[in-house]
Amino acid sequence: MSNRYRRELTQEEINEKTYRGFVGGMWDEIGKLQLSFLQIQGLKPDHYLLDVGCGALRGGIQFARYLDTSHYYGIDMNASLIESGYIELKEQDLNEKKSHLLINDKFNVSSFGISFDYAIAQSVFTHLPMNDIIRCLKETSKVMKPDGMFFATFFEAPTTAYLDQITHTRGDITTNYDKDPFHYSFEEFQWMAKITGLSVELIGEWQHPRSQQMLVFSTIKK
Numbered sequence: 001m002s003n004r005y006r007r008e009l010t011q012e013e014i015n016e017k018t019y020r021g022f023v024g025g026m027w028d029e030i031g032k033l034q035l036s037f038l039q040i041q042g043l044k045p046d047h048y049l050l051d052v053g054c055g056a057l058r059g060g061i062q063f064a065r066y067l068d069t070s071h072y073y074g075i076d077m078n079a080s081l082i083e084s085g086y087i088e089l090k091e092q093d094l095n096e097k098k099s100h101l102l103i104n105d106k107f108n109v110s111s112f113g114i115s116f117d118y119a120i121a122q123s124v125f126t127h128l129p130m131n132d133i134i135r136c137l138k139e140t141s142k143v144m145k146p147d148g149m150f151f152a153t154f155f156e157a158p159t160t161a162y163l164d165q166i167t168h169t170r171g172d173i174t175t176n177y178d179k180d181p182f183h184y185s186f187e188e189f190q191w192m193a194k195i196t197g198l199s200v201e202l203i204g205e206w207q208h209p210r211s212q213q214m215l216v217f218s219t220i221k222k
Contacts, residue, residue, distance in 0.1 A: 004180075005127060009080040019084040023055040024123060026209060034059035034122055035066060037206055037214070041149065047071065047117035050109060050143065052136060052152075053124035054101065057085035061092055070098040073112050077105035107139040116143055119150040126155050126212060127180050130192065137196040137217065146219055150198075153212040155183040171210030186215075193217055 009019055020027045035043075043049065045068045054060050054074030064072045076082055082101050089095055102111060119140055125133050140150055155175040157166060166183050167174045175183035186202045193200035203214040 019056040031058045031062045035062040050116040050119035052121035056081045057088050064094045064097045064099045073100045075102045079103045107136045115145045121152040150217040152215050156213045157183040157185045160185045160187050168211035
């Protein structure tokens with residue numbers, strides 16, 4: 001993850017809700033977009049959901065409100081953002097939903113002791129080099145139910161090993177081959193999925209305001 005994202009916010013920044021911009025802004029828009037998308041994919045209140053790179057719960061607030069009590073789980077490496085997420089839950093009167101949040105920088109989602117129906121990593125792989133993505137896929141694959149689905153966004157490159165920068169029209173984000181924010185081809189994700197025992201499909205467009213495309217990973221049926 002980028003050095004910027006590793007920075008712990010001060011208490012003053014947390015109190016001023018600086019974290020909403022720190023995780024990319026568009027707090028309500030992207031939060032609601034994530035929930036709407038997963039509902040279209042079949043997410044029901046009684047499903048268990050894993051939010052990878054949950055940050056300050058931009059999507060998590062929407063998920064926690066929708067899901068049954070104790071069915072939302074989030075993991076993030078930044079302790080100050082997890083603290084901010086708890087503040088958001090309290091302010092939204094969602095403490096009774098008993099959400100589970102974990103601070104961890106190795107995607108050790110097995111610590112939850114739960115198998116998940118759905119998982120999502122929104123604007124996570126866009127900030128990660130390939131080795132970290134592979135770790136995330138490997139760890140997440142351990143906790144997905146046999147018919148579970150793991151959705152993840154990425155900035156799409158036209159070919160493998162695309163070394164030039166890409167400026168994405170919607171959102172005006174410039175991405176790179178070897179520094180944050182990263183872009184990848186679908187073929188590169190096919191390779192990453194294969195070596196981690198997963199299959200992957202390209203969903204593509206899902207109306208993200210910054211041109212991020214959507215993938216879905218699932219367990220290879222034996």
